[in-house]
Amino acid sequence: MPKPPTDTLRQVAAFGRAAVAGGSVAAPLPDDVEVSFEFFPPSSDGAEANLWNSIQRLAPLNPKYVSVTYGAGGSTRERTHATVKRLLGETNLLPAAHLTCVDATTQEIDTVAQDYWDMGVRHIVALRGDPQDSSGHYTPHAGGYSFACDLVAGLRQIGDFNISVGAYPEVHPEARSAKADMDNLKRKIDAGADQAITQYFFDTDVYLRFVDQARAAGIWVPIIPGIMPIHNFTKVANFSKRCGATIPRWLGDLFDGLENDPDTHKLVAASLVAEQCRTLHAFGDKQFHFYTLNQADLTYAICHMLGVRPKHPVGSDAGDRTNKKQAG
Numbered sequence: 001m002p003k004p005p006t007d008t009l010r011q012v013a014a015f016g017r018a019a020v021a022g023g024s025v026a027a028p029l030p031d032d033v034e035v036s037f038e039f040f041p042p043s044s045d046g047a048e049a050n051l052w053n054s055i056q057r058l059a060p061l062n063p064k065y066v067s068v069t070y071g072a073g074g075s076t077r078e079r080t081h082a083t084v085k086r087l088l089g090e091t092n093l094l095p096a097a098h099l100t101c102v103d104a105t106t107q108e109i110d111t112v113a114q115d116y117w118d119m120g121v122r123h124i125v126a127l128r129g130d131p132q133d134s135s136g137h138y139t140p141h142a143g144g145y146s147f148a149c150d151l152v153a154g155l156r157q158i159g160d161f162n163i164s165v166g167a168y169p170e171v172h173p174e175a176r177s178a179k180a181d182m183d184n185l186k187r188k189i190d191a192g193a194d195q196a197i198t199q200y201f202f203d204t205d206v207y208l209r210f211v212d213q214a215r216a217a218g219i220w221v222p223i224i225p226g227i228m229p230i231h232n233f234t235k236v237a238n239f240s241k242r243c244g245a246t247i248p249r250w251l252g253d254l255f256d257g258l259e260n261d262p263d264t265h266k267l268v269a270a271s272l273v274a275e276q277c278r279t280l281h282a283f284g285d286k287q288f289h290f291y292t293l294n295q296a297d298l299t300y301a302i303c304h305m306l307g308v309r310p311k312h313p314v315g316s317d318a319g320d321r322t323n324k325k326q327a328g
């Protein structure tokens with residue numbers, strides 16, 4: 001009697017379907033891919049220079065938008081605002097500002113959102129945020145927005161923003177259940193969010209199942225896969241424990257022995273994530289959100305393998321989408 005397929009066999013079968021559909025890396029390049037890039041605000045002059053070098057390198061790829069993360073606490077908030085302002089003032093890129101509910105009253109958050117609107121920012125990534133203290137336990141601010149769905153509803157009162165929210169293919173770590181988490185995503189969409197960007201994931205099947213479940217739950221907005229280029233496997237593995245992203249055993253095996261071999265690590269990471277994106281593309285995903293970690297090289301290489309190329313040759317005046325006001 002034939003045995004039922006194992007998970008691995010199912011994955012192989014899924015990849016086979018993707019390859020047949022044109023998803024293998026060797027297949028012709030797609031020409032319909034859109035990308036967005038996420039950056040975090042720099043905390044030192046050196047980090048700032050690195051961020052702007054990365055932005056300049058990636059800008060010619062014509063991203064749909066670039067997003068800037070947000071942390072609770074005065075100086076972190078200021079750095080986000082300063083980065084968004086500089087993007088608006090010195091480049092032709094469309095910035096998306098992240099905003100969270102942590103440690104602020106609704107009035108404070110509304111003021112930030114209104115300032116963004118007045119400045120010309122039209123895209124907000126609306127999040128609950130994570131606690132800044134070491135407890136790891138989130139407590140809503142007494143006078144604040146409790147959860148992301150409340151923030152989305154508040155933003156809708158301020159301006160006609162394009163609003164993105166977070167989604168969790170492997171279920172948010174604090175959710176009572178997968179169903180409760182999907183209900184929460186639905187609440188965010190019903191409150192007025194236009195699309196969801198997912199937490200990163202490495203098991204593509206898990207993401208594809210999640211999208212199917214979201215559609216079955218009546219969520220029809222675009223769900224954009226969050227893509228993590230692996231610059232440092234050890235760091236990504238440690239961070240993944242906190243944010244609930246699984247590191248499959250095969251992924252650990254791939255990077256095993258490369259701890260002190262950055263060149264090979266980079267080549268493996270680029271081909272691995274390009275393959276993941278090509279598989280997702282074969283299943284219908286045309287838009288990818290890259291967690292760049294302010295480093296351009298892997299994201300640039302993966303975009304290249306996805307058929308996303310500079311509109312003009314790199315280095316030509318016309319190809320430099322950053323405005324000439326930009327200094328460095």
Ligand SMILES: Cc1cc2nc3c(=O)[nH]c(=O)nc-3n(C[C@H](O)[C@H](O)[C@H](O)COP(=O)(O)OP(=O)(O)OC[C@H]3O[C@@H](n4cnc5c(N)ncnc54)[C@H](O)[C@@H]3O)c2cc1C
Nearest residue numbers: 069070098127128129130147148166172174175184197199
């Ligand atoms: C694309 C993306 C970008 C991000 N950018 C940032 C950033 O810039 N800054 C930052 O600090 N963090 C950021 N994060 C991390 C995010 O803040 C955390 O994952 C956070 O723990 C959850 O945020 P959320 O908006 O998904 O929360 P929510 O959608 O509010 O959900 C949080 C948890 O609460 C549960 N929940 C929701 N409503 C209720 C309720 N009424 N009762 C009980 N439980 C409920 C949900 O199921 C879930 O488990 C980002 C995450 C993603 C996916």
